[in-house]
Amino acid sequence: MPLTLHNVSAAAPDDPNRRLLSDVHLTFEDGTVTLLVGHTGSGKSTLLHLLAGMRPPSSGDIRLDDEPLWRRNRVTRPLLLRLGLTFQFPEQxxxxxxxxxxxxxxxxxxxxxxxxxxxxxxxxxxxxxxxxxxxxxxxxxxxxxxxxxxxxxxxxxxxxPDWLLMDEPTAGLESAAAKELLRYVQARRAAKGGMIIATHDLDLFLPLADRVIVLNHGTIAADGTPAALCGNPEPFVQAGVGLPSCVLLSHALARNGIAVMDEGKLSPEDLADAIAAQLKERRGVAIKDGKPQIESQSDESALHVPLPPQSQAAGLSQESVHPPAAAKSLWYRLDPRTKWLLYFFIVIGTMLQSSWLGLACAALPIAVAYIGLSRSALLGAVKLLKPLAWFMLISVGLAGLEWTASGSFPFVGFSLERSLATGLNVFRLFLITLASYWFAAATPYGRMVQGLAWGLGYAKRLRLRTDSFALAVSLMFKFIPMIVREWQRFSDIVRARGKAAVRPGAVRGRDMPALVVPLLLALFHRAEEVTSALEMKKIGRRTALLSHTEALRLTRADGLAIVSGILLLGGLAVLRG
Known part of the structure; x- marks a missing residue:
């Protein structure tokens, strides 16, 4: 049951030109335990998701038992049933x-x-x-x-599953539970079950692994046995992973003339036995002046491992090296005060409209604004607005129904006038939601707060408390993209658990409870964390918050955008009249 990847590449959802994995060619044999290691953003989770059938590769081929995992943009269900994937923090x-x-x-x-x-x-x-x-x-x-x-x-x-794929299984796990997991890994290995584990915990899993693959910025930096990589740990260092404790200890002992880095000496127990054996051999050393003489190895024989580059040691993510596409767009570069004004102009102009022609004219600039958003933001908008579109259609249909009695029999009719009136109101709400999502996706949270605090700064001259209001409004906008991200995360989990052979991002109706309940709990947990943080900082009781606007500078593009927004509002106001 080998699991193979032939020249597989994967692109970022928000930028098809940015690769998360590049030309990966790997074969995983039956009954082996393979570790995927690398700094944050190196491609470990992406590789696991590809192997689990969660997303198709941008190029290349993935096969299980020489059968393709994907056919016509859909994962092969019989093969999907033979794969098991656990996510980080699976209790969620x-x-x-x-x-x-x-x-x-x-x-x-x-x-x-x-x-x-x-x-x-x-x-x-x-x-x-x-x-x-x-x-x-x-x-x-x-x-x-x-x-x-x-x-x-x-x-x-x-x-x-024939293949168990685990993403950071020991993250946040207590010691006793980690030992139970290790016992299971040992038992599964003895039963010839295949496992691929993405982890940062080398000390725990290295003694059990048959193979270690080091990833660095989406490419294979090293591929070998644990003993071979510990004997030559340069790939660990260059990839910013850090050295396992067994390597650090053996190198420290080697500099003092005690060589213990032999085959299989990777666990604490093996190292302890090796150290005891070395010390036993040295008991016969000559004694001079009442002290044992142990010659240290020369600098040439001692292994010196250079420190990793600072960026890798800190575990920089791939996203920090390659900025998101949104950062390059015009909307992202505009001053937050400009975007606040544009948002208010669009919302006010939309609310003024009382005809379909007016709403169509208001929808045009909103559609134009979406042109500058990143691909991931557009996909998030589709996921967020699709349920709202269905709600709009259902509301319009129900609003037009009429129940009348003709004699002794009820009669069901349909009023087009009432249906269109409801549709007008619902479509207005739909456009405002579109504008709100655009603003949240195009404006980082911190700059959003700065812009709002600047606008409310004039109210402070009247001794009105505006900081808490600014923070509350900004948090509301912060949760819009957060809901989209959490929806995507839990939809992946539901597809992995329910073995749904559907396109990535889609969720079956019967799987909605398994998605909605964890999603709501996760959002409540995030809200609780924010509340606790605000309480700890005593926000709203003693601080003048978020009033730093010295970094905000209006440019020519901001001026043109503001003038365009004023003209847009004026045009919509005239259209209403």
């Missing part, structure tokens, strides 16, 4: 009322009998140490954080 995917329902959702695509389902559930819980806490009717939200993490991992393990 839980949604059901009971543990049994959580397992049932992950196992439903496999069409198992009730007896087989129960066997797999019990086996997965025992593998990760959930036996004592497992009660089929218990709510997953009644478990502790560590137990929820293990439960989420167990729901994927219960599917018994």
């Amino acid at each position: 995917q839980l949604f059901a009322r009971s543990l049994r329902q959580e397992f049932g959702y992950s196992l439903r695509p496999y069409g198992l009998t009730a007896i087989e389902k129960e066997r797999r559930i019990q086996s997965a819980c025992e593998d990760l140490g959930l036996g004592a806490a497992f009660d089929p009717d218990r709510s997953p939200f009644a478990l502790s954080g560590g137990q929820r993490r293990r439960l989420a991992l167990a729901t994927t393990i219960a599917t018994s």
Whole structure:
């Protein structure tokens, strides 16, 4: 059951010209444990998502057992059922009322009998140490954080995939749970099950790995056995990964004449045995002046590993090296005060309209404004506005229905006038939502707050409290793109769990509960974090907030945009009259 990639590349969603992976050619053999390591943004998660069938490659071919994973832009469902993917912080995917329902959702695509389902559930819980806490009717939200993490991992393990793909499985995991996970990895390796693990925790997984692949800016920087890479750790350093503890310790000992970096000496236990053996050999060393004499190795024989470049050591993401496409657009470069004014002009002009012609004229500049947004922002707008468009159509249809009684029989009619009147109001709301999303996508949060604080600064002269209002409005706009990002993240999780052979970004209707519940919980959690941060900083009680506007400078482009906005508002006002 080899898993192979032939010259695979992947592009960023917001910029097809920016590659996240470039010409990757790999073959993963059955029954092996492979580690994917690299600094943040090096392409580890992207590679896992490609292998799991979450997104198609920009170019190249992915095969399982020499069968293509993708056919006609759709993932092959029989192959998808043989792959299991766990995400970072998998406990956030839980949604059901009971543990049994959580397992049932992950196992439903496999069409198992009730007896087989129960066997797999019990086996997965025992593998990760959930036996004592497992009660089929218990709510997953009644478990502790560590137990929820293990439960989420167990729901994927219960599917018994041929290939288990794990993204940072030990991030935030307590020591006891990490040991249970290691025991499972050992057992799965002994049973010849394939695993690919993206991790920063080299000390934990390196002793169990058969192979280590080092990624650096979307390319394969190194590919070899753990012992070979630890013997020559230069790829770790150049990729900004850092050195495993076993390498640091062995090099420190080597500089003092104790060589322990042999094959297989990667775990703390193996290193301890090697050190004890070396010290035992040195007990016969000559004694001079009552002290043992141990000759240190010369500088030439001691291995000196240079420090990684500062940017790599800090784990710079790929996005920091390649700025997003939005940063290059005109809208992104405009002064935030200009964008606030444009937004208000568009909203006021749209609200003034009471005819379809007026709304059509108001929609034209909004559509033009979207031309300068990045591809990812446009895709986010589609995901956000599609449900609103359906709501608009349903509202218009229902508003036109009329129930009348003709004799003893009810009669259903349709009023086009009432339907169009409702459509006018709903379409006005739709345009304002479009304008709001454009403003949120084109303006970074910090500059958005600066622009609003500047505008409200005049109210401070009247001794009105405006800082909290500015912060509240800015946070509202901040949550618009955040909802889009979280929707995308949880839709990926739902497709991975439900084994939906649909195009990336799409969600089946029956999967909506598994998406909406975790999405709402995640948004509530984000809101709680923001509230706690505001409380800790005592915002609204003692500080004059967000009034720094010294970095804001109006340019000629800002002047032209403001004049255009005034003319637009005037034209819409005249059109209303």
